[in-house]
Amino acid sequence: MSLPATKTLNPCLGPAGIDRNRVLDMHCHVAGIGAGGSGAFISERLRRSWKYQVYLRAFGVSEKALRQDGDGLVVARIAQRLAASSQVGEAVVLALDGVVGADGELDPRRTETYIPNDFLAREAARHPNLHFGASVNPKRRDALARLERVKADGALLVKWLPAIQLIDPADVALTSFYRKLVELDLPLLTHAGHERSFTAAANHLGDPCRLHLPLRLGVRVIVAHAATSGRNQGQDNLRRLLPLFAAHPNLYADISSLTQANKLRFLPRVLKAGIDPARLLYGTDFPLIGTGLTSPLFSALRLPPRQTLALLGVANPWDQDVRLKLAHGVPPEIFTNARQLLLPCARTL
Template identity: 60%
Template sequence: MSYLLSLFLLCLLTLGAAIARPAKAEELGKETRPLPVIDMHAHIAGIGAGGSGCYVSPGLRDNWRYAIYLKAFGVTREELEREGDRITFEKVSGALEASREVDGAVILALDGVVNEAGELDLERTEVYIPNEFVARETARYANLHFGASVNPYRRDALARLEQAKADGAVLVKWLPAIQRIDPSDPRLAPFYLKLKELDLPLLVHTGAERSFSRADHRLGDPQLLRQPLELGVTVIAAHVATTGRTDGETDFDRLLRLFPKYPSLYADISSLTQLNKLWYLPKVLEHPEIHDRLLYGTDFPLIETGLLGVKLVSPWYFPFRLGWGQMRGISGIENPWDRDVALKQALGFGPGIFTRPASLLKIHRTGEPWHAGPGRF
């Protein structure tokens, strides 16, 4: 154990020596910024309790990750079975209501794998969170917003997109590596054109996928996104393609080449402060040419996920980028969203990233008209 601890500390020292200390972070404050701060990448838990329609495969339920995810949501399997899956929305909304910095979050549905007949195939699906469930529950809370998910291989995919838009969806989410979607498939052109017609951005996981027990990492290659970009779809590359390699290149480098050519391409910074991605954060900060395309997201509940008392996200992983007082102060912030904002600000992400999702997704504060405003990195 002492050897592993020493090795871990050595990695932190090496990382810290490689990057410079940023300027002092600016305060956001809900009352002073022109646009609300929206976490555009948050997940929800569901086991099918209370008629939610959610599904978790036996393989994932038996996986060590499953119990950790439930704990991060602040629920137990027994509580879900007793109260129903809807209890997770109540908990997430309550935590956001207590946040001083974040106004709301986009809660993402997750469609499953589709068979050759264009129907849901639960035998090949790890997690299924229906649009109907997420749309219904987010509508109960002013600070939760509906992020739809439609597998484009569904027989009625276009009708599902129209229904999602009618139900208030602000975007559509894909996780190709587990949904078995090839974004470059020419058969998907009508789906992309419908997205453009409905003004629905497409949030696509890019890079390797390691949150599930099985995945096809080849489908996380950012270069596969050229087709929807060519057709004018607003595409958001989740996690800035951190982790993953294709054809001898990092997926991050493959994503970078797309930004100059496609003005409708964005990326979210969810997961960048995770322990397994520390090396990527300075790479993103070193590319100012993409900073006005970056969007705030947390990948909740991963910002609260931990194992054996060690959290996946912590300010203590940045000892040379942050001062001792900063690390101690940020780690003492109780609210997970406030802690996440403070950490990302201190690491160098400016106000524009935090307010840009509201502008792009046209999300306004309750009772106030939506208005675009200038943001800066």
């Protein structure tokens, strides 16, 4: 007796039928210590912090290996581990500009971490599964020329950490910068809410209500982590963000870090807030998904025990992140939104 014919399974389809080739992690950090002439640096203050060694381990490198092989090793390790994922095909790796002084130049004394655009653009181009995310502090004397340059180098977006780079998004002096972003069709990925990955932060600059200006000027703004930390004006930042979606159709948010132990309570709030799912984007905040902060153990009270155990057995950090977010009810279509927004005409890998 012959068996009935069955459909051939697509090896690229993961949980809920998601095609890994359509999944783009649009929020992936790198790091560097200046090895190999990268121009990157980490401040002595941050290197003395316990966080420094945690980050190195999460990147899968050591300081000795970086000094031997150069900072490009961090990017190569990301590409290798991502290539082994069965759920995520590509990622945007993010540069990070520093604090800029009154003279329009980088102020290294007040900068904790610096990842130059030219270094990251060059290294990302070596790996077909990585894309370049630029960072330009608008206080740079040549900020508009830098935007032109990163666009020519293939940048998919511009990343800000206002509380760390000391940028006020509401400053009208940034109008020409915002208009250049619109002209170049470069979205702005900006952190909102409180920042705790560094040793100090001016968290009032992370108030999402400070984003009205770039939104009114037509910038496509992506709010990192959906502003799910901290408070401003006596109100939690997520609550301050939500009304902006109705007012500005060019506003998006990413769901990176929302399975961290300290943010789990926010994930259902974001999913039930009435935000159009097309305006929520998939990101991981790598390397934080490799630090243990997003361990499925923190979700044990919210998920069936068998599911928690199965998630703990998933070794690849991207695979675990996708499966964990699906388990928490993230709609499957959200995982492909970032690629549609940032690479609308690109072919899949």
